[in-house]
Structure formats: C-alpha cells, structure tokens
Amino acid sequence: MIIDGRTHVWQRKMPPDSLQRAYMEPLRAPDGLLDMKQDREQDFPMSQVDMELLIQSMKEAGVDKAVILPLDFGLVAKTEVSVEAYNDRVFQNCGSFDNRLVPFIGIDPNRGTRAVGLVEKYVRNCSAKGVKVYSATGFYPNEERMHEFWDLMVEYDLVVLTHAGASRGPLDENYSHPILFGEVLERLPGLKLVIEHLGGKFRSETYELARQFSNVYTDCSALQGWLPSEPDCAGQGCGRRSKTCLEE
Secondary structure, rough: OOOOEEEEOOOOOOOEEEEEEEHHHHHOOOOOOOOOOOOOOOOOOOOOOOHHHHHHHHHHHHOOHHHHOOOOOOOOOOOOHHHHHHHHHHHHHHHOOOOOOOEOOOOOHHEEEEEEEHHHHHHHHHHOEEEEOOOHOOOOOOOHHHHHHHHHHHOOOEEEEEOOOOOOOOOOOOOOHHHHHHHHHHHHHOOEEEHHHHHHHHHHHHHHHHHHHOOEOOOOOHHHHOOOOHHHHHHHOOOOOOHHHOOO
C-alpha cells in the first residue's frame, strides 16, 4: 500500500491573505504571471482544492491513501473561516471517499484549552488519527505551557506532524527548529512525531533527533527547493531506514 503522508486541501478563505501572498511572492518574477495587487480569485492558483481531482490524481499516481492536513493560521492573521469550520469541512469531505483520505486535525496549540477541546471533539466524533501543528505560528515546543497539549497526543495515541525549517510572511521560523522537540521527546517517549521537510534548513537537527529517539520520523516533502543546490545532502542522514508511523 502506498500512502501519501502529507497532502493539503486548501480552502481559499482559511489562509490569511498576508500569508497567501507571502508564499506566492516568487511567482511575481515572471512578467505577467501574477498581479499581486489584484484580489481576484484567479490570482490565487492552487488555493482551492477539488477533492474529486485529488482522488483522480491519486489513482493516476498509484497512491492508495492520502493524509489530509488542515492548517491553522487563525491566530497569526485574520481568516474568513473559523478553525473549527475549516476542520469540520475537511473531515466531512474526507468521509465521502471510502477511507482513501485520512484527515488529521489542523490546530494551533496556542489556542490553549480551545485546542484541547477541538482535539477531543475530532477524536471522539471522527476517530481522528493525528494532528498537524505549525510552530512558526508562535510557540516553542518545549515550553511548559505546551505540556497539556503534548500529553493529550500521547493519551489519544495521535501522530503529530510538525512543520520545520523556513517560513514566510507573518510566520517566524525561529520557532521551527526540530531540536526544540528534544525535551518533549525525553518527557514523552510514547509521542509519535513526524518532522516535515526533513527539517529543511535545520535538517542536521532532525538527523540528531532521529539518532536519539526511535519515535521520530520525517518526510522528504518540498525538498526540491534546496536539494539541487546541495546534492550531497541526499547521501547524508541518520542511518535509519525510512518509514512511516502510519504503517505501524
């Protein structure tokens, strides 16, 4: 079975405009490709995902299942849709495709008790299997105020996917160092953690964590941005066989 462990189904009204524009800034280079001064929907390519098209793409690529990851940026900048409405829509849409789409919860732990409540809701009502977090929204994973949230991940046996590496716009990549999860993993040996993008520019930290903790995993998504300029990194790593905790 082939599982795509990291897929987004963007809903245009959920990401803040400031973030959307920041990540599309590179598209300004080719003349006439994108007018960043316009607010027309067509000026935000790939910002609204057709679920049927996703399923068709999976069939063509031979992918059996895809893990769907909502993203919660609502505390960073204003969004038109609430985090709960966004997650509700993802879980409802995924339920229409015979378990081929596996929705995770997209939540910012900065929401505190609200985050805890939403995790419990989707575990209880939707049998959620995991949570997507994005520490660049403004939290250090090893902060004491995060303990309750990580404890909940272990209590419900949820897989945690976390962004690591570069971030743009209103996001702060200083929060996205993988090594900051070291204290969390020491305290919670039962936590299943996936560090995305191999850690990006901080990938040496991912290698170090993977050497120390058997419950640390990673993925190779979005590596095309830096791999061509650093080909030697393809031969580096932690020495562990690549795997996914979704298969265990």
